[in-house]
Amino acid sequence: MCGIVGYVGNRQATPILIDGLKRLEYRGYDSAGLAMLVDNGISVYKTEGKISNLESILPDIKSTCGIGHTRWATQGAPTTTNAHPHVSGNISVVHNGIIENYEELYEWLISKGYEFVSETDTEVLAHLVHMYYKGDLISAVIEGLKKVKGSYAAAFLCAETNKLVAARKESPLVAGVGNGENFIASDVTALLKNTSQVIYMNDLELVQVTAQGMQFFDFDGKPVEKKVEKIEWSLEAAEKSGYPHFMIKEIHEQVTSVNDTLMGRISEISGDVILQDITLTLEEIKSLERIVILACGTSYNAGLLGKYLFESLAGIHTDVDISSEFRYANPVLSKSTLVIAISQSGETADTIAALKEAKTYGCHTLAITNVVGTTLSREVENILYTRAGPEIGVAATKTFTSQLIALYLLSIYFARKRRKMDIDKSKSLIISMKLLPGLIQQILNNKEFIQKQAQRFSNAKDYFFLGRSLNFPIALEGALKLKEISYIHAEGYAAGELKHGPLALISNETPIVALATRSSTYDKMVNNIKEVKARRAQVIAIAGMDDTEIGKYVDVVIKVPITDELLYPILSSVVVQLLAYYSAQALGCTIDKPRNLAKSVTVE
Numbered sequence: 137m138c139g140i141v142g143y144v145g146n147r148q149a150t151p152i153l154i155d156g157l158k159r160l161e162y163r164g165y166d167s168a169g170l171a172m173l174v175d176n177g178i179s180v181y182k183t184e185g186k187i188s189n190l191e192s193i194l195p196d197i198k199s200t201c202g203i204g205h206t207r208w209a210t211q212g213a214p215t216t217t218n219a220h221p222h223v224s225g226n227i228s229v230v231h232n233g234i235i236e237n238y239e240e241l242y243e244w245l246i247s248k249g250y251e252f253v254s255e256t257d258t259e260v261l262a263h264l265v266h267m268y269y270k271g272d273l274i275s276a277v278i279e280g281l282k283k284v285k286g287s288y289a290a291a292f293l294c295a296e297t298n299k300l301v302a303a304r305k306e307s308p309l310v311a312g313v314g315n316g317e318n319f320i321a322s323d324v325t326a327l328l329k330n331t332s333q334v335i336y337m338n339d340l341e342l343v344q345v346t347a348q349g350m351q352f353f354d355f356d357g358k359p360v361e362k363k364v365e366k367i368e369w370s371l372e373a374a375e376k377s378g379y380p381h382f383m384i385k386e387i388h389e390q391v392t393s394v395n396d397t398l399m400g401r402i403s404e405i406s407g408d409v410i411l412q413d414i415t416l417t418l419e420e421i422k423s424l425e426r427i428v429i430l431a432c433g434t435s436y437n438a439g440l441l442g443k444y445l446f447e448s449l450a451g452i453h454t455d456v457d458i459s460s461e462f463r464y465a466n467p468v469l470s471k472s473t474l475v476i477a478i479s480q481s482g483e484t485a486d487t488i489a490a491l492k493e494a495k496t497y498g499c500h501t502l503a504i505t506n507v508v509g510t511t512l513s514r515e516v517e518n519i520l521y522t523r524a525g526p527e528i529g530v531a532a533t534k535t536f537t538s539q540l541i542a543l544y545l546l547s548i549y550f551a552r553k554r555r556k557m558d559i560d561k562s563k564s565l566i567i568s569m570k571l572l573p574g575l576i577q578q579i580l581n582n583k584e585f586i587q588k589q590a591q592r593f594s595n596a597k598d599y600f601f602l603g604r605s606l607n608f609p610i611a612l613e614g615a616l617k618l619k620e621i622s623y624i625h626a627e628g629y630a631a632g633e634l635k636h637g638p639l640a641l642i643s644n645e646t647p648i649v650a651l652a653t654r655s656s657t658y659d660k661m662v663n664n665i666k667e668v669k670a671r672r673a674q675v676i677a678i679a680g681m682d683d684t685e686i687g688k689y690v691d692v693v694i695k696v697p698i699t700d701e702l703l704y705p706i707l708s709s710v711v712v713q714l715l716a717y718y719s720a721q722a723l724g725c726t727i728d729k730p731r732n733l734a735k736s737v738t739v740e
């Protein structure tokens with residue numbers, strides 16, 4: 137998705153903007169550009185493709201004020217002309233989001249004599265602000281944006297004034313506080329190198345940025361008081377630290393991220409889960425009749441395990457809905473429903489829209505998210521931060537296992553409050569969870585073996601991932617990881633469903649990953665393995681260390697350390713992530729930036 141950076145200060149702006157844009161590359165983009173305030177106006181540079189293409193055309197620009205953008209094409213092809221910034225006279229703009237009343241504004245602006253050079257909706261913003269500019273940029277931006285329907289994080293530069301103005305509605309924007317310099321960005325990772333002091337902007341707020349300070353306003357032009365917050369993420373956490381890809385770095389980081397999600401939330405002594413951020417009262421928890429989980433992609437897969445946990449541990453009926461479907465599905469919700477939105481980025485437009493829809497029914501709301509201060513976190517009553525640290529690789533890895541941990545914590549918390557789980561069970565689960573980081577390390581120590589299996593099957597055209605009950609979500613996640621980064625077609629199936637159709641596709645050319653750790657459905661899973669073996673499929677089983685039987689039925693066994701039956705999904709997740717990573721590596725794929733995908737999907 138698109139990225140924005142802006143700078144006003146006393147240093148040369150170009151390297152700061154380019155560095156910021158590079159830190160946003162992980163979000164996915166297809167063109168990039170800069171607009172710089174120079175002595176005789178604004179200079180704009182833009183190119184298709186990588187930021188390195190942009191760098192190669194940049195002259196030595198003397199400027200201490202500018203805006204930059206990485207574009208992920210929505211309206212208009214990914215060409216240099218359509219790249220941002222867009223210009224109208226003395227005004228330049230970069231924009232993330234969608235202008236829904238573009239056609240109407242386009243016709244109106246044409247009738248006023250404006251000419252359009254690009255196919256983008258963003259160009260209307262440049263013309264609108266140009267039309268209303270009478271010497272005061274902030275007033276012009278307010279007037280211009282009042283005409284706009286849709287979503288935006290937008291930053292404007294005016295040739296006549298050494299300042300930036302930025303505004304947000306339904307698209308992330310954060311301001312960075314420096315000393316004699318100030319910044320804006322669509323994502324805090326673009327700011328980390330220069331400042332850890334940030335101000336998160338709310339919908340329908342504007343900021344005027346100069347080297348000396350920042351003033352915030354609402355759309356009536358009234359000043360708004362804002363709080364400076366400190367970002368806890370380090371710059372190092374957002375860099376590769378010697379790993380060839382962010383994805384493999386982030387897979388390794390699960391040893392610490394799982395621990396960070398648990399930290400301060402469990403007590404081995406009392407055997408209880410402590411969730412201080414949860415404001416639901418005991419009475420409210422006891423009277424919950426239903427949980428509805430809203431999420432997309434990997435977060436949806438995490439939600440499916442959540443359903444299993446909430447139902448089996450806490451006895452609460454749970455549905456998991458794909459966010460983009462929920463909103464249009466006439467949901468049936470009540471005041472005794474808890475809606476849990478799961479989103480790593482906290483900015484996924486589909487999930488935010490679905491949550492907003494759910495809120496109209498008056499239900500309780502909770503978010504499980506990894507990024508502090510995001511739109512999602514400001515829409516809910518309760519937040520459980522996953523604290524996995526910045527995730528840069530497009531494929532979610534450590535944030536997925538941290539979402540699962542958050543769901544374990546929440547389900548034990550509810551189970552205890554609703555008296556569905558005794559203290560011994562809760563204590564034993566907590567003790568087992570504390571051991572998970574060490575067990576993940578053991579899997580990582582065996583990564584060469586997993587790499588060999590990935591290489592062996594990397595020429596396959598189709599893969600199947602099979603699991604039952606609590607392993608089914610991991611089968612879906614394994615297939616999603618493999619297809620998104622290696623482009624090998626992969627399907628995740630509930631193993632029992634195989635003979636109802638997909639078995640027709642199984643042959644000796646379709647490797648099967650069978651999630652066969654110990655569970656109540658283990659014997660059934662072994663039967664399903666026999667079914668696919670009978671069709672000559674090659675089977676890679678993921679099984680517990682103590683399983684001496686499974687090797688008889690399959691071609692390869694990837695062993696995971698022994699843990700509580702309920703917790704195997706965490707360990708199996710690491711294995712399927714490694715399988716996907718090494719398959720993509722064997723095929724020479726651009727692992728951290730898979731084609732057509734973006735890290736944070738901020739358009740519906």
Ligand code: F6R
Nearest residue numbers: 433434435479480481484531532
């Ligand atoms: C897959 C992946 C996507 C995201 C999905 C939701 O590896 O990363 O499927 O899980 O776009 O994103 P969030 O969790 O940010 O709402």
